[in-house]
Amino acid sequence: MKHKTILENAIKAMRERTYYAQYPEAPSGKIYGETANEDAKKRFETLSQSNFTQLLQQGAAGTVGEESSPYGVPIKVQYPTFSVDTLIQNAQNAQKSWANTSYAQRADILIETLEQMKSLFFDIAYATMHTTGQAFMMSFQASGPHAADRALEAIAVGYEELSRYPVTTVRWDKPLGKVNAVLDKRFYVVPRGIGLVIGCSTFPVWNTVPGVYANLITGNPTIVKPHPKAILPIAIWIAKMQEVFKNAGIDPHIIQLAPDSTQNPITKLLAEHPAIKLIDFTGSSHFGNYIENLPNKITFTEKSGVNSVIIESFADVENALDNLAFSVSLYSGQMCTAPQNFFIPKNGVDTNIGHLSFDEVVQKFADKVKGLAQNPKMGAGVLGAIQSEDTYQRIQNTKNQGYKVILEPQPIQNPEFPNARTSSPLLIQVNATEYEKYAQELFGPIAFIIQTENVEQSVELAKKLVEDKGGLTLSVYTAKPDVKENILHSLLPVSIAIAFNLSGPTWVNQSAGFSDFHGTGGNKAGNAAYTTPEFIVKRFTVVGVREQA
């Protein structure tokens, strides 16, 4: 096995859950090649104006392409389209050559796709930037090394789960007194069928590859239906996968891209096709609920949710509020893990610099958010651009709904891309009693400061939000160990990832591969978590075959 060490390191890392990364996150010339960035940038200039012809897929029927850069750069890529029947037929034809590989071969080939992907991390970064609006650094990290690490997670958990069952014949010899009952047994892992992975517009690679690699390691051919506005990053990724498969003697149709358009969507046609057995989905709760309720499908969803911050007291108020200001600003709040609702008691909070009133905490926080957005060295690089016009309009509409506005949204200066669609966060203050106002996901740079009676009410409301709407992260600030324990045990039953007192260079929005689970699968924000055994074992069944010895 060529990549045995990589596989073993990944398995070990997930057992220990300490820091580990297979793919370095720094977009550094020393790691990825001194000219890697410049070369990719030039390639992107050509690529973004051309037809995408790198896919090794048979049966194209037409072309689509409607991407536009939130940075205002023209994008003119056209992608081939394929009928649902062609996609299904291609997948079924390819299935056998893949099912015949051993688990070790499968893992090896899949890791090889990641190893070769390294040479395209910068290309994928530019493609991500100019479809999602992420700043360059996040584009590189999220769609490159972080995505590859999450893919490797899926391979590693998959390999472990497949390896549970004896791969050679087992003799079963049962003593019955005078005679023995003797059988020979084999165990076959049977893939569920064809997998469909439905991508989103904001993280077209990071949220797509876990399902793709989980399907493939367990033997299921896969069709990726990207968001019509964010095809290029995952198209580059899949084209490289297909090349690696072909070179390994595997039918490249084991993974296919299924581009469509807003006008002629094929997602439901694919999802409802009886040959599709597995569906991974990232996107809205509305569509996610439709996916989860399709009969005879096994689904893995990440839907919308509302993430809260409970502030009780601060051990390090400056660093904590810096951390929170960064969290609401990062990619302009367009992360499913970004905090939206800040619960602060009306009597203010104790801090390391003395008691601060409610208004003082809010003002300090607003100043930091504003300062970051206006910082010429950091603003554009942290906030990036607004992916869709809908999100941009949501900010304006919310601002004009008569809320008490703490901080007005402002454009972000971006000298490199003066036409970028940008906005600093809108901060709004409401009362705890106005539950229906803040108990909804307002995707984008919009945050609610919620004045509560006391911390008990904050916890109660944050908990209720998880139960009612789901969530991916819950951040808590308290300098008091007993309060921390109480809050922890109050929140655990609703199954949401919890972070206490983040005040350094780690933000609640981030989940680290091999250590943090992304999602829990236990609340309304989705039924899946990267990467638990559950994310893997639902994708196959085990068939025992007995034979008279």
Add this chain to the structure above:
Amino acid sequence: MKHKTILENAIKAMRERTYYAQYPEAPSGKIYGETANEDAKKRFETLSQSNFTQLLQQGAAGTVGEESSPYGVPIKVQYPTFSVDTLIQNAQNAQKSWANTSYAQRADILIETLEQMKSLFFDIAYATMHTTGQAFMMSFQASGPHAADRALEAIAVGYEELSRYPVTTVRWDKPLGKVNAVLDKRFYVVPRGIGLVIGCSTFPVWNTVPGVYANLITGNPTIVKPHPKAILPIAIWIAKMQEVFKNAGIDPHIIQLAPDSTQNPITKLLAEHPAIKLIDFTGSSHFGNYIENLPNKITFTEKSGVNSVIIESFADVENALDNLAFSVSLYSGQMCTAPQNFFIPKNGVDTNIGHLSFDEVVQKFADKVKGLAQNPKMGAGVLGAIQSEDTYQRIQNTKNQGYKVILEPQPIQNPEFPNARTSSPLLIQVNATEYEKYAQELFGPIAFIIQTENVEQSVELAKKLVEDKGGLTLSVYTAKPDVKENILHSLLPVSIAIAFNLSGPTWVNQSAGFSDFHGTGGNKAGNAAYTTPEFIVKRFTVVGVREQA
């Protein structure tokens, strides 16, 4: 840990999947005590005429009891009833004391329940016999040692899955160049909530305990809703569990029995209660489909299916047909794993004693089935009694539908219980084209001999049956290695357990704990398999808690 060796042996056995049993299946005085059988028999005579008062459950509201012995012995047990609200409240109150135990403590206490259950295996056997109609030997084995082994499986897989995550705090230390990002992380297993396990009338213990122990090892309090006609065996089991829990300082309401009556069923009220998060079900496809489609529930089902036998050729025709005759007769076909449809090519089959025509094979098979039923030493002990009047009527109705009857059903002589409700198997011959006739589960001692054009058609129809109706077992007889390989690879994709050429003292109806999976979860006969990791990991989520170090 008191029962560490038992736990480790079970984990090892499941990895190897060779023969293993923790609880000896022989109802032998040497193993279980010389007077165990006689003592239990006497206790049963009292128990079967009394109110069942052994449960340690608070809040009884009335009594029910409508069991009747298929052997014609009067049963007069009355059980306490509990309102749905009382059951839920009891479970919620008990949850905390259980969640606070370590995984090792939990496993220890649960294994202790099995160890102590040994002293009641004979009591449970008589209770099983006089509710289900199983013969004594099966009653003892299925509801005693085999059930305990399946329970131990669930504990073992559960313990393994829980032990994946670090139980102490892990330091995550990420180098960022000049500084490090340092967090402390803990991982909490969060149970899903309250589990409901819905029992069936034919295997009230064996089909109930896997879900019960899977729920409990993963921290979920559990309510068992037994079939109104088969309460006593699982009532004895649960009362013993409650006693063990109480002695260990655990609130015994962590496991509760919820008896009801045919007139006032509470199953749907329980299943639809929002606090019930997990449902294990064994029973009809109709009710099972209702359970699977309940919103916001995680379900584990074993529904009905149709099991086939494909006969191509025999390497050992006498022993093979003896084996099949035993299979259709065992507990009068009232096993979800019993074969119903026998596909035999019209041109007959090659055997070790020369070619036999279709009619010769059928006649030989019918003779063996008849011989077994009429064998005074074996008949009653193999066939037992018919559990319900419905099943008995089904035999008569099917016989009178104008089919070609190969073997008429006859009463079985049972000198010990002259009033037993018994029937030998009804064998019917149909043509392959009459799909709608045999493509339905006719629960009980009813089998179809299906004349096919050739073995290819047999395989095609058996496969279609699995796809259309589901099934738990598929038995194949062929003396030709290449035919075997072809049939195997043709059948694998539909995900059903396959047995080749069984001709010794193992029958397709049986699945051996620690080695065979019961069900695959991959066809319409149900979505669960005893005991895959999937049967366990869906019952909890993992919550990561991060903290600034």
